[in-house]
Amino acid sequence: MATRRNSTHQWKFYRAGGVDQVDLSSGADLENLADLDKKLWVALACPTSGLNIEARSLELIDTEHDGRIRPPEILAAIAWAREVFRDLDDLFEGKDELPLASIDDGTAAGRDLLAGARRILANLGKADAKSITLADVADTEKVFAETKLNGDGIVLPESADDEATRKAIEDVMTVLGSVRDRSGKPGVDTAMVEAFFTRAAAWTEWLARADADASIRPLGDATAAAADAAAAVVAKIDDYFVRCRLGAFDERVGEQLATPESSVMADLAQRDLGAQDDGVARLPLARPAPGRPLPLVDGVNPAWASRLATFASTAVAGLLGPGRTALTEADWATVRGRLEPWWKWKSARPVDVEIQRLDSARIRELSTGGAKAAIAELIARDAALAGESNQIENVERMVRLRRDLVPLLRNYVNFSQFYGTRLAAFQVGVLYVDGRSCELCLAVEDVAKHATLATMAHAYLAYCDCTRRKDAEKRSIVAAVTAGDVDNLMVGRNGVFYDRKGDDWDAKITRVVENPISIRQAFWAPYKRLIRFIEERLAKQANEADEAEAKKIEEEATGAAAAEAKKPAAPAAADDDDGGKIDIGTVAAIGVAVGGIATFLSSVVATILGLGMWMPVGFLALVLAVSGPSMLIAWLKLRQRNIGPLLDANGWAVNAFARINVPFGGALTAVAELPKGASRSLEDPFAEKKRPWGFYAVVAALVIAGLVWFFGKADPYLPNKAKVSTVLHRTPPVTSAAPAASASSGK
Numbered sequence: 001m002a003t004r005r006n007s008t009h010q011w012k013f014y015r016a017g018g019v020d021q022v023d024l025s026s027g028a029d030l031e032n033l034a035d036l037d038k039k040l041w042v043a044l045a046c047p048t049s050g051l052n053i054e055a056r057s058l059e060l061i062d063t064e065h066d067g068r069i070r071p072p073e074i075l076a077a078i079a080w081a082r083e084v085f086r087d088l089d090d091l092f093e094g095k096d097e098l099p100l101a102s103i104d105d106g107t108a109a110g111r112d113l114l115a116g117a118r119r120i121l122a123n124l125g126k127a128d129a130k131s132i133t134l135a136d137v138a139d140t141e142k143v144f145a146e147t148k149l150n151g152d153g154i155v156l157p158e159s160a161d162d163e164a165t166r167k168a169i170e171d172v173m174t175v176l177g178s179v180r181d182r183s184g185k186p187g188v189d190t191a192m193v194e195a196f197f198t199r200a201a202a203w204t205e206w207l208a209r210a211d212a213d214a215s216i217r218p219l220g221d222a223t224a225a226a227a228d229a230a231a232a233v234v235a236k237i238d239d240y241f242v243r244c245r246l247g248a249f250d251e252r253v254g255e256q257l258a259t260p261e262s263s264v265m266a267d268l269a270q271r272d273l274g275a276q277d278d279g280v281a282r283l284p285l286a287r288p289a290p291g292r293p294l295p296l297v298d299g300v301n302p303a304w305a306s307r308l309a310t311f312a313s314t315a316v317a318g319l320l321g322p323g324r325t326a327l328t329e330a331d332w333a334t335v336r337g338r339l340e341p342w343w344k345w346k347s348a349r350p351v352d353v354e355i356q357r358l359d360s361a362r363i364r365e366l367s368t369g370g371a372k373a374a375i376a377e378l379i380a381r382d383a384a385l386a387g388e389s390n391q392i393e394n395v396e397r398m399v400r401l402r403r404d405l406v407p408l409l410r411n412y413v414n415f416s417q418f419y420g421t422r423l424a425a426f427q428v429g430v431l432y433v434d435g436r437s438c439e440l441c442l443a444v445e446d447v448a449k450h451a452t453l454a455t456m457a458h459a460y461l462a463y464c465d466c467t468r469r470k471d472a473e474k475r476s477i478v479a480a481v482t483a484g485d486v487d488n489l490m491v492g493r494n495g496v497f498y499d500r501k502g503d504d505w506d507a508k509i510t511r512v513v514e515n516p517i518s519i520r521q522a523f524w525a526p527y528k529r530l531i532r533f534i535e536e537r538l539a540k541q542a543n544e545a546d547e548a549e550a551k552k553i554e555e556e557a558t559g560a561a562a563a564e565a566k567k568p569a570a571p572a573a574a575d576d577d578d579g580g581k582i583d584i585g586t587v588a589a590i591g592v593a594v595g596g597i598a599t600f601l602s603s604v605v606a607t608i609l610g611l612g613m614w615m616p617v618g619f620l621a622l623v624l625a626v627s628g629p630s631m632l633i634a635w636l637k638l639r640q641r642n643i644g645p646l647l648d649a650n651g652w653a654v655n656a657f658a659r660i661n662v663p664f665g666g667a668l669t670a671v672a673e674l675p676k677g678a679s680r681s682l683e684d685p686f687a688e689k690k691r692p693w694g695f696y697a698v699v700a701a702l703v704i705a706g707l708v709w710f711f712g713k714a715d716p717y718l719p720n721k722a723k724v725s726t727v728l729h730r731t732p733p734v735t736s737a738a739p740a741a742s743a744s745s746g747k
Contacts, residue, residue: 011036016419017642018659024409024416027088033413034075038655043412045070045653050443051411051425052500057404060397068651074412081401083109084394096134096403103398113398116391123150134403137396151385154181154189155378165378168371171362172196175354193375200367202350207360209348215341219318226315227342230335232307233285240285240294241329248290293326315339415658418643423500426647431464431479431507433495434488435672438462440480440660441497442646447476447511453649454478454513458637459660460486461513461646466497466505475505478646482665485521486514516637518662526630638662 009032012023022040024030038044048058048067061077062069081088086104100117104110121129124136148159157173160166169188176196178186188196210216217223281303286295296312316324319338320331327335355363366372410416411425418424423439431438444450447463454461460481467474477497481489489512497507638661644654660668674680708714715723 009035017415017656017664018661019415019656021414021416021419021656024406024413025092027091030078030088030091030406030409031082033078033409036413038071041071041413042415042654042656042658043647043652044655045651046412046426046647047651050428050650052423052428053404053408053425054400056396057400058408060393060400061405061408069408069412074409077401077405080109081398081405083107084113084398085402091402091406094403094406096399097131098133098395098399098402099131101130102402109394113391113394117395119385120392120395132395132399134396134399137392137399149378149382149385150182151382151390152182153379153383153386154179154187155375155382156181156185156187159187159378159382160374162374165371165374168366168375171358171366172375174357175199188375190376190379193372193379197367197372199350199352199355200363203352203355203360203363204367206345206349207364210345213341213345216345217342218338222314222318223339223342226318227339227346229307229311230315230339231343233304233311234336236285236304237294237327237332240288241332243284243288244290244292244329247288293328294332295326297325415643418658419664426650426652427500428477429497429499431462431477431495431497433462433479433493433507433509434484436481436484437670438479438481438668439670440482440643440646440668441477442650444476444478444650447478450478450649451511451513454646456645457643458515458641459513459646460489460515460517462489462509463511463513464495464497464507465510466507468503468505477507480646480660480665481669482517482660483669484517484671486517515641516633517665519631519635519638523631641665 009028011029012025013020014023015021019042020040021042022029022036024033046069048055048062048069051058058069059065061073063073063076078088081091084104084107085091086102090102098117100114103114103117105114117132118127120137121127121132126136148156155169157166157169160169172188172192173186176188176192179189179192181187219226280301283301283303285301285304285308286292286299296308296316300308312324312327315335316327316331319335324331358366407417407425411418415424418427426442427439428443429441431441444463451461451463457480462479462481464477464479465474466477489509491509491512493509495507495509497505499505639659641660643658643660644656647654705714709718712723712725715725720726
């Protein structure tokens with residue numbers, strides 16, 4: 001049986017990222033997780049997307065289906081697992097295979113689930129298997145592919161044990177179509193069966209009315225053909241006899257009706273006529289005259305001759321006797337009266353086109369036989385298996401919890417995976433760029449929105465657009481750069497991103513959030529900025545001077561051209577060629593900049609040299625004055641660097657200040673290093689020529705010594721002949737040591 005909750009459970013905590021995190025290492029820890037103060041959970045919500053955990057597993061935990069997982073859903077999953085697992089320690093196996101012996105058959109839920117697992121294995125032909133895998137339950141159609149009954153309330157033709165029931169199911173599908181069952185095959189359900197047999201009953205009842213009333217079928221089976229033939233000419237026959245009666249009423253009217261208008265005759269005369277010509281068909285069946293019978297053979301409108309012949313051979317011959325060549329109005333009344341019941345009965349036919357896909361005899365057979373009861377009994381047998389078959393999702397849930405629940409908790413209740421040796425679930429891959437690999441990469445949906453909050457992480461962030469050419473797929477990520485320098489990281493820089501599946505993506509940096517990476521980098525940052533400032537200042541001064549000089553030359557050239565156009569041409573002097581003229585403005589600008597920098601440096605050097613024996617302290621103070629503020633800011637930001645805002649920007653609710661200190665940052669970003677034991681040749685055939693650094697050092701030393709002598713700092717240590725006051729015949733510049741010297745002489 002599963003471990004039961006213990007209010008005196010002894011929790012274990014460990015320190016990571018500056019946070020006390022609970023250790024989850026046993027089923028008892030999971031059993032009592034509901035009693036752990038939520039303030040000690042590292043996270044209180046996470047999205048179901050952007051994690052290296054299968055979306056289906058998270059979907060089964062996300063019972064509210066809102067795309068987020070919260071503590072109640074975590075605890076509900078553990079509570080359900082406690083009902084169906086014998087021991088919650090099984091959840092720490094992390095495998096997608098579930099031994100049947102792990103299912104607790106001492107609970108109702110466990111027994112149902114065990115029966116469902118065995119049903120699934122039996123359907124797959126693995127009835128003797130001792131365990132069930134995720135692959136066994138992942139494909140529902142495969143599970144029920146070979147089963148006749150699967151508990152979904154849908155039966156297939158092959159589900160029937162006898163040929164009559166199988167054929168009846170096929171007839172239902174012929175009329176109403178089909179629905180797909182769990183195996184993906186077409187079948188019928190209860191609603192379809194009820195609808196079909198309701199239609200069949202209505203059709204059968206309609207047919208029975210003809211059997212009960214002899215007047216509906218005066219010619220027996222030949223009635224339908226006779227009635228159809230009469231219906232085809234009934235309007236024209238009525239028209240003929242009305243014209244004849246009008247002629248008897250008034251000869252003038254009869255004559256006009258018997259003789260078509262001249263315009264109609266003219267129209268017919270102007271074209272080639274056929275027996276089925278519309279104009280001909282509009283003429284009467286025959287020439288009407290008072291009391292004249294309707295001829296059925298001779299003197300008939302050609303457009304109607306064939307239909308009258310069919311009418312005569314079926315309806316007239318059947319109802320009045322054969323051999324008739326004409327039809328009186330009284331005869332027509334008799335024929336019409338005998339066929340009227342049929343026409344009324346047919347007009348009452350159920351409006352059901354689909355049922356007519358079967359012949360009437362088959363419809364009667366299905367309606368009056370036992371087909372409906374047989375199919376209903378088959379559906380009932382199928383539904384009886386619903387309890388076992390419906391457990392397929394619960395079996396899948398159990399297998400997935402065994403594999404994925406503990407990894408989720410170790411990225412939710414604590415961040416042991418993040419601070420351990422494995423990539424956390426929210427780390428989507430590794431970015432390689434500028435000679436380093438960045439492991440802290442997160443998926444990003446909206447870069448602008450994410451960066452707004454992620455800035456509070458105080459980490460150096462590189463947002464990248466990633467593309468994969470083989471399928472034109474795109475995605476965005478953010479990578480935290482936590483080691484190395486950032487001199488060559490910039491928008492537009494390309495790299496390669498490897499996702500957790502090992503697929504590679506082209507990555508381009510689209511946005512950078514700058515923050516310190518290390519104290520060492522912060523130390524050198526002011527000097528790098530100074531060098532960049534000097535380079536930019538020199539370039540700007542030179543560019544401005546060059547533009548001014550170019551503009552001046554252009555103006556002079558324009559003026560000279562205008563002057564030359566107003567006076568005769570003169571031979572050019574040999575020394576007027578400006579081709580070799582030096583850009584004095586540019587040189588002057590550079591000289592001013594260099595002079596200013598030299599003056600500043602000279603004052604700094606003079607100040608330091610004026611400290612005497614305290615020069616090392618002064619030099620250290622200068623270094624601290626330059627690098628100290630940058631290092632202090634870096635130290636403060638590095639103490640605040642944490643993973644929380646990066647995850648919160650993705651929809652998490654991080655519940656702790658999970659730090660990324662310098663040592664841990666160095667583990668998250670690896671800088672390129674030569675392999676251990678690798679040999680290295682320092683000979684570079686394309687290396688720049690070696691410079692005489694020794695000579696430069698000697699010159700620098702001589703310059704410094706000269707400055708020391710010039711400012712009189714070396715006078716106390718030199719003979720009178722070598723002192724600056726003697727050589728240059730002047731008093732040395734006053735320094736901080738002068739008042740002391742005066743006081744000494746005063747004594």
